[in-house]
Amino acid sequence: MGITYLAANRNKRSLTLDMSQAEGKKVASSLCKKADVIVENFRPDVMGRLGIGYEAISAHNPKVIYASISGMGATGPDMNLGAFDLTIQAIGGYMSITGERHGEPIKLGTSAFDIVAGMNCYSGILAAYIQLLQSGNGQKVETSLLEGEVAFLANAGLEFLLTRNNPVKWGSEHAQQVPYKAFETADGHAVIGAAYQNIWEAFMGVLGRADLISDLRFSNLEGRITNRDELYSLIDPEVRKHRTADLLERLSAAKVPCSPVNNIDQVFAMPQVQHRGMQTAVSHPSYGTLAQIGPSTKFSAFDVSEGWTAPPLLGEHSAEVLREWLDLPSSDIDVLIEHRVI
Amino acid sequence: MGITYLAANRNKRSLTLDMSQAEGKKVASSLCKKADVIVENFRPDVMGRLGIGYEAISAHNPKVIYASISGMGATGPDMNLGAFDLTIQAIGGYMSITGERHGEPIKLGTSAFDIVAGMNCYSGILAAYIQLLQSGNGQKVETSLLEGEVAFLANAGLEFLLTRNNPVKWGSEHAQQVPYKAFETADGHAVIGAAYQNIWEAFMGVLGRADLISDLRFSNLEGRITNRDELYSLIDPEVRKHRTADLLERLSAAKVPCSPVNNIDQVFAMPQVQHRGMQTAVSHPSYGTLAQIGPSTKFSAFDVSEGWTAPPLLGEHSAEVLREWLDLPSSDIDVLIEHRVI
Numbered sequence: 221m222g223i224t225y226l227a228a229n230r231n232k233r234s235l236t237l238d239m240s241q242a243e244g245k246k247v248a249s250s251l252c253k254k255a256d257v258i259v260e261n262f263r264p265d266v267m268g269r270l271g272i273g274y275e276a277i278s279a280h281n282p283k284v285i286y287a288s289i290s291g292m293g294a295t296g297p298d299m300n301l302g303a304f305d306l307t308i309q310a311i312g313g314y315m316s317i318t319g320e321r322h323g324e325p326i327k328l329g330t331s332a333f334d335i336v337a338g339m340n341c342y343s344g345i346l347a348a349y350i351q352l353l354q355s356g357n358g359q360k361v362e363t364s365l366l367e368g369e370v371a372f373l374a375n376a377g378l379e380f381l382l383t384r385n386n387p388v389k390w391g392s393e394h395a396q397q398v399p400y401k402a403f404e405t406a407d408g409h410a411v412i413g414a415a416y417q418n419i420w421e422a423f424m425g426v427l428g429r430a431d432l433i434s435d436l437r438f439s440n441l442e443g444r445i446t447n448r449d450e451l452y453s454l455i456d457p458e459v460r461k462h463r464t465a466d467l468l469e470r471l472s473a474a475k476v477p478c479s480p481v482n483n484i485d486q487v488f489a490m491p492q493v494q495h496r497g498m499q500t501a502v503s504h505p506s507y508g509t510l511a512q513i514g515p516s517t518k519f520s521a522f523d524v525s526e527g528w529t530a531p532p533l534l535g536e537h538s539a540e541v542l543r544e545w546l547d548l549p550s551s552d553i554d555v556l557i558e559h560r561v562i
Numbered sequence: 563m564g565i566t567y568l569a570a571n572r573n574k575r576s577l578t579l580d581m582s583q584a585e586g587k588k589v590a591s592s593l594c595k596k597a598d599v600i601v602e603n604f605r606p607d608v609m610g611r612l613g614i615g616y617e618a619i620s621a622h623n624p625k626v627i628y629a630s631i632s633g634m635g636a637t638g639p640d641m642n643l644g645a646f647d648l649t650i651q652a653i654g655g656y657m658s659i660t661g662e663r664h665g666e667p668i669k670l671g672t673s674a675f676d677i678v679a680g681m682n683c684y685s686g687i688l689a690a691y692i693q694l695l696q697s698g699n700g701q702k703v704e705t706s707l708l709e710g711e712v713a714f715l716a717n718a719g720l721e722f723l724l725t726r727n728n729p730v731k732w733g734s735e736h737a738q739q740v741p742y743k744a745f746e747t748a749d750g751h752a753v754i755g756a757a758y759q760n761i762w763e764a765f766m767g768v769l770g771r772a773d774l775i776s777d778l779r780f781s782n783l784e785g786r787i788t789n790r791d792e793l794y795s796l797i798d799p800e801v802r803k804h805r806t807a808d809l810l811e812r813l814s815a816a817k818v819p820c821s822p823v824n825n826i827d828q829v830f831a832m833p834q835v836q837h838r839g840m841q842t843a844v845s846h847p848s849y850g851t852l853a854q855i856g857p858s859t860k861f862s863a864f865d866v867s868e869g870w871t872a873p874p875l876l877g878e879h880s881a882e883v884l885r886e887w888l889d890l891p892s893s894d895i896d897v898l899i900e901h902r903v904i
Binding site: 302376 | 661821
């Protein structure tokens, strides 16, 4: 089991099904007709070809919430274009706004738009479920990696739509805030956000460069934006004189927002991260105690992570699900196993 | 109105309130007692100090869904630490896994964990609303920028928890897939993902380097990962001989996943993006037709973007909301205006 699988599949049961066999298609159709929620991420035409498209299923199961995640969108000229994280980050524009100022295209450290699509699908299902509770009817929910990415362009996307200028890459800097970036220190990096006037002044105090506060080139935010490179060429060497821990301590005391650039080990070592339950574990049949990242959202009326189960082995629950959902007798299940359908 | 404001505030009404005045606090408390859903993003201790914390409000309004978004988490040793996008990207580890292989820390092109926190808050509210419909009781929902980011570490975070190795930055490359990255072409860049054996072979066919398929250093994925830099030093110059459009056409014909690295103008020019309604507009009192990015998720039973309203002017709906929610007579509203409470 790969790490990506183990990161994405807790609290699921696994049933395998050979859809190339007629018996496999029949089982899939029977399961879909009993499902409260269906989530599928085939290309848009596949479920229909298998006889389990939304129209076919909802005709028998009008309460079903049928959620589809595609690469490029459920309809449209490129609906069947193959897509995965790398190509989506590139085609949807996020790669053009993330990276060093004149650097190479880079991709995000995790498969961000896979995750975003999953989050959009999840909230879409919940919204549809609320409608179901109120109207008695299910519906189809569609999202895609590309649509999730375009929405995620947020202010950068709207900047283009309103100004027709392409947003560009800024490294760790900000188009409208200066000073505000990751600085090199004597022993690593620190991010410092000191664009607001009083914070800017406090920052210069810590660096011992109060003279720059009254320098007309930098005395207000507009000037600091206009003379950005000049300012950084003066400040950068000052920051580099300090060790990260010392600098952060002095900046924090002066109420200048700052942070270390943490590696992942440092993240999970933070008492705050542990306190919020972001490292947890499930019990796994092969691995014993299996670490998991905790939930990002907490609820006062219930504990989200109570009763979590491990990512399943492939087909671990095939027989169990067929018995529970379809009341299949053991003899029928044995035939499916014998025919390698499950 | 800044672009970020215009990107984040459609379909809202705006009421301004001076919470430093007793009358302002009283209005806030009255509104909270009538609210179905409260969303707040002050530091964790502020709402309580204002007399409108969860305990105070839910005592009068047990059906309320009270959602809090903080920087670092609603409780814990760092709960009151100031946080914004730059510091969060650094402290939560995402900056350590995104960027050029030996490059500088960079931040994502939009305020990604602001957006992620909003998405988590939204789905949290929907989940709590489903519980409300079933139990009759509201509840408190908590999320934060930091918790959203740690969850977003996904497989990279779990990789550390399981192996104790820190994931590193890979530029546009992938730790476990080769060749798979953004390549420089004769006139720009193209991303190409050709790690799977048959796709790898097709890619080499397009480049006219079928000889590399049988080269023992590269003949399987394991070899290509081990000899990654050697392989790229052979392929990179071949890719650079081609113009992006020509190369993508030939790769697509050979079924090799690929994509241009689009700027934002190219994204919105895509027929697919337009077909999926990702560019839309609202009518704004000052700007006339105001462009907006469309919704990432579509529903068959209703049109998400029907009836969208423009981001409001500051305080545009102060009087309207107080009339509707609190039945305040015009004379009382005039007093609040006179006292600069609203």
